[in-house]
Amino acid sequence: MPEMDFDMVFLMATLMLLVMGTVMIFSSSYFISKEMYNDSFAMIGRHLFHLMVGIVAMGCLIRVDYRRFNTRFFVLFALGAGIIACILCFVPGIGVMGGHARRWIRVPFLTVQASEIMKIALIFYLSYSLCKKTKNIHDYRYGVLPILAVVGVSALLILIEPDFGTAATIGIWSFFILFIAGMRIKHLILTLLIILPIGVLTMLLEPYRKARLLAFMNPWEDMYGIGYQTVQSMVALASGGVFGSGLGEGTQKLFFLPAPHTDFILSVLGEELGFIGVLFIVALFGFWIWRGYTIAMATNDGFGFLLVVSAVSLIGLQAIVNMGVAMSVFPTTGIALPFFSYGGSSLVTAMVASGIVLSVSRRARL
Secondary structure, three states, rough: OOOOOOOOOHHHHHHHHHHHHHHHHHHHHHHHHHHHHOOOOHHHEEEEHHHHHHHHHHHHHHOHHHHHHHHOHHHHHHHHHHHHHHOHHHHHHOEEEEEEEEEEEEOOOEEEEHHHHHHHHHHHHHHHHHHHOOHHHHHHHHHHHHHHHHHHHHHHHHHOOOHHHHHHHHEEEEEEHHHHOOOOOHHHHHHHHHHHHHHHHHHHHHHHHHHHHHHHHOHHHHHOOOHHHHHHHHHHHHOOOOOOOOOOOOOOOOOOOOOOOOOHHHHHHHHHHHHHHHHHHHHHHHHHHHHHHHHOHHHHHHHHHHHHHHOOOOOOOHHHHHHHOOOOOOOOOOOOOOOOOOOOOHHHHHHHHHHHHHHHHHOOOO
């Protein structure tokens, strides 16, 4: 088999997402970058640096035989790194506070979002553990509960940063992977009946989370307060019409729409490229997910199958949640749009996930 015999279709879809994401980051960050750094090109410059890091990481993963990761030592090392990274967020001098949250750690020359390290670690952990527990997956005590305990601790560390959106996303994603791996429906329902009330209480007992939920139900009631983000996002999407105002010509990014280069970058895209542009990006993500699952189905190795399904599902779920928030289908959560939202950790994570899929594709029978 040739050394680089990977799936070119999936790679091309990934590159198209990266190109579109880079274009939209430049467009959405131009004025904010000027305001924050007195340099309109500062943010796009940082994005290009992280893009290069991601390309190197993805290229290295493609070349490595993914089966080398199917070891207890590697999985425990990755999981330990994720847990330590989350704990370091609270260590003075290492943890970095942004707003009212401690979600980042400072390493030489870089600031890294700890939850992104945890996501990659959980991809490997779930794939390894579920592959080993194939025969015990129907046994709740020995096949499911230990995995749920690890995922629960990981999600809790992220929740107390606080980052409810990411913790909830990891929880939903983990249940999906467990279901795919063969978890019994009755066990799934039982666990959800226990966890869902806890999740609802966690949301309602925190004032700002409760306010976001109320704003989602009726953003126009407080359109200049807690509902401002949702209203401005809808205004941006509506302003774009069918074909948009033109690339770079949007006005909502001019300090009307909060976080136009991160959480609401799809709204900027909708204003500038219109309904057609949004439809194209949604279809491109859908194609990326479909091709990833196609690779998984063509893999005759349980570990490889779970790796691909885990990686594609995590990135796909994040994309669905982010786009749903921008379109006012879900409450505001702060989940980045993979390949698009400004943020080096999120970008590198999406590219690492893509590299994992491409590595597995080298041995898939497509």
